Amino acid sequence: MSESDKNSDVNALWGGRFAAGPDALMEAINASIGFDRRLFACDIAGSRAHAAMLAAQGIITAEDEAAIEQGLIDILQEIESGRFEFKAALEDIHMNIEARLAEKIGEPAGRLHTARSRNDQVATDLRLWVRETIDRLDASMRALQSVLLDQAEANVDAIMPGFTHLQTAQPVTFGHHMLAYVEMVGRDRGRLADARKRVNESPLGAAALAGTSFPIDRHATAGALGFDRPMANSLDAVSARDFALEFLAAAAIAATHLSRLAEEIVIWSSAPFGFVRLSDSFSTGSSIMPQKRNPDAAELVRAKSGRIIGALTGLAIVLKGLPLAYSKDMQEDKEPVFDAADSLELCVAAMAGMVGEMTVNRERMLAAASAGFATATDLADWLVRELGVPFRRAHHITGTLVREAETRGCDLSDLPLSYMQSVEPDITEAVFDVLRVPYSVASRNSYGGTAPENVKAAVTAARERYL
Numbered sequence: 149m150s151e152s153d154k155n156s157d158v159n160a161l162w163g164g165r166f167a168a169g170p171d172a173l174m175e176a177i178n179a180s181i182g183f184d185r186r187l188f189a190c191d192i193a194g195s196r197a198h199a200a201m202l203a204a205q206g207i208i209t210a211e212d213e214a215a216i217e218q219g220l221i222d223i224l225q226e227i228e229s230g231r232f233e234f235k236a237a238l239e240d241i242h243m244n245i246e247a248r249l250a251e252k253i254g255e256p257a258g259r260l261h262t263a264r265s266r267n268d269q270v271a272t273d274l275r276l277w278v279r280e281t282i283d284r285l286d287a288s289m290r291a292l293q294s295v296l297l298d299q300a301e302a303n304v305d306a307i308m309p310g311f312t313h314l315q316t317a318q319p320v321t322f323g324h325h326m327l328a329y330v331e332m333v334g335r336d337r338g339r340l341a342d343a344r345k346r347v348n349e350s351p352l353g354a355a356a357l358a359g360t361s362f363p364i365d366r367h368a369t370a371g372a373l374g375f376d377r378p379m380a381n382s383l384d385a386v387s388a389r390d391f392a393l394e395f396l397a398a399a400a401i402a403a404t405h406l407s408r409l410a411e412e413i414v415i416w417s418s419a420p421f422g423f424v425r426l427s428d429s430f431s432t433g434s435s436i437m438p439q440k441r442n443p444d445a446a447e448l449v450r451a452k453s454g455r456i457i458g459a460l461t462g463l464a465i466v467l468k469g470l471p472l473a474y475s476k477d478m479q480e481d482k483e484p485v486f487d488a489a490d491s492l493e494l495c496v497a498a499m500a501g502m503v504g505e506m507t508v509n510r511e512r513m514l515a516a517a518s519a520g521f522a523t524a525t526d527l528a529d530w531l532v533r534e535l536g537v538p539f540r541r542a543h544h545i546t547g548t549l550v551r552e553a554e555t556r557g558c559d560l561s562d563l564p565l566s567y568m569q570s571v572e573p574d575i576t577e578a579v580f581d582v583l584r585v586p587y588s589v590a591s592r593n594s595y596g597g598t599a600p601e602n603v604k605a606a607v608t609a610a611r612e613r614y615l
């Protein structure tokens with residue numbers, strides 16, 4: 149065996165330069181196969197496009213290309229059926245697949261990596277993976293909007309207290325509240341769609357960092373893989389990970405929205421509130437307290453936003469000091485992307501399940517909306533509108549009446565007219581209309597407001613816009 153053959157046993161893909169194999173710790177810290185195996189389908193798609201282009205450009209022969217193509221199809225099958233043996237010694241998904249291809253087809257396998265590097269290969273793979281994930285997420289977020297819209301429609305006139313500072317503020321409808329989340333999820337989808345445009349450019353053919361001297365056709369591989377165009381700069385192509393950051397930023401914001409809804413569900417489903425009841429299938433019991441119905445799924449959605457935001461922060465920190473072009477640090481991009489994607493997909497689906505199956509307790513919500521002087525603003529507005537009192541003075545008069553009602557332990561509408569008139573002589577019997585909660589809600593019919601007729605129209609409009 150010649151010296152160079154012996155050395156290539158160290159590592160078939162880069163062993164030529166090395167006399168000894170890696171330390172076990174070197175292998176442990178270096179290997180990414182434990183997580184990047186998830187890129188197998190993207191990696192094989194990228195390799196097939198590359199091989200077809202090499203043949204079309206006359207860089208490899210048609211026979212070699214056919215062997216490579218068939219070998220890759222077989223490997224895809226092996227992996228999908230669980231028959232593929234992943235090896236940590238082969239470091240990553242790219243080398244695992246290439247080594248297997250060599251086992252299967254021999255020499256032509258060695259031609260696949262012509263005019264390519266793992267640097268452009270991995271960037272291509274991850275872009276393909278993120279693009280697919282965005283498309284899947286878009287569909288599941290749309291499904292979430294659909295159940296939110298169903299709840300909104302069923303509850304266009306279900307009155308609940310609206311809160312600021314979690315203090316009763318003004319009555320709103322539950323339908324209106326659901327529609328607020330429909331809008332948030334709509335913007336989340338928009339952010340992902342926007343990120344997708346920048347994800348969808350092809351790094352393939354940038355090679356290690358500088359491009360290649362082979363007469364490749366980057367437009368062809370870009371087109372074959374569904375990318376909009378090849379990336380314009382080879383250094384940028386292999387070192388850019390802002391597409392991953394953008395994906396994570398969009399994911400983090402979406403998770404933040406889900407977390408807020410989750411928090412509301414935790415509050416609403418608590419015994420003192422009792423606004424909603426989660427279905428049995430989305431509740432858990434307590435091993436010690438038989439009465440408990442815990443909103444664990446909502447709590448976990450709330451918590452998982454933490455790790456998704458953490459993924460964004462973590463990757464930004466990995467990237468911030470890296471010189472161009474590729475550094476091995478960039479291998480650390482995958483776990484945060486995968487983990488955030490998995491977590492978000494699970495959260496969106498669990499939230500759709502919870503929202504779809506929760507039941508709304510209209511009586512409890514109406515009772516809560518009727519307490520806490522939720523119509524105080526309506527009273528102040530009435531004083532302005534009907535009596536021409538300046539708003540600041542109307543606010544003061546109303547405050548005095550609220551204080552009195554509080555002292556008497558009654559609602560605003562239970563105060564005698566005579567008492568009201570002792571504070572403001574021009575108040576008439578007509579004021580009692582506006583103190584009624586349904587009146588309050590129905591009167592807020594400004595564009596985007598909570599009036600049931602608005603909410604009904606808004607449901608229709610949102611269905612058209614998003615579904």
Ligand code: ARG
Binds near residue numbers: 184266267476478480
């Ligand atoms: N596993 C590597 C990664 O995920 C692939 C690229 C390796 N490139 C290199 N020059 N070592 O980033």
